[in-house]
Amino acid sequence: MARITDPDCKQCRREGCKLFLKGERCLTKCSFDKRPTIPGVHATGRKKVSEYGIQLREKQKVRRAYGILEKQFRNYYEKAAASKERTGWAMLKMLELRLDNVVYRMQIASSRSEARQIVTHGHITVNGKKVNIPSYQVKVGDVIAIKEGKQKLEMFASLKEGKAVTPKWLEFNTESLTGKVLALPEREDIDLNIQEHLIVEYYSR
Secondary structure (H helix, E strand, O other), X not given: OOOOOOOHHHHHHHHOXXXXXXXXXXXXXXXXXXXXXXXXXXXXXXXXXXXXXXXXXXXXXXXXHHOOOHHHHHHHHHHHHHOOOOHHHHHHHHHHXXXXXXXXXOOXXXXXXXXXXXXXXXXXXXXXXXXXXXXXXXXXXXXXXXXXHHOXXXXXXXXXXXXXOOOOOXXXXXXXXXXXXXXXXXXXXXXXXXXXXXXXXXXXX
16 A cells, blocks of 8 residues: 655655644654754755745645545545535545544544554444545544454553543544544634645646
């Protein structure tokens, strides 16, 4: 399975903001805090960014934050453009409804990359059935749970010691290790500073 292999911290530096690709480490020992400059020996001497460059960077920022390759990201854009909703928001909503993102937002995993691994390894069920496809689109009313035979694993057992803080469109019970999609996400529920109109302009060129 193809995946992004660039070092996580270097991706944040390239986009000029924290993408929280390493979970809790991004809040404590984050190299972006020490070196917020663009990677490369010529970073400080770069010229003013063009309009196209600004659009490209916004697209790359969102793509890297959600851990998606270019072809799949463009497919999301094309589906959104064909919908009756605003293209930018429709695309973001599809990204938020990915199973790996929902697992991350329920705080089952500390980062989206970890959530993707958990899903791929078959630790998650949707409505009682195992789903190992990170891009699976969840729907309102879907019950997301950690597979019963995996709940005793240390990484999941430790969840019972705390309380999950989720966006209002999701809920997760740390005692039963079961969550539910209560509603569709709203624009204000996005936890990243995203200007989706720049992405639409990029692909509309």
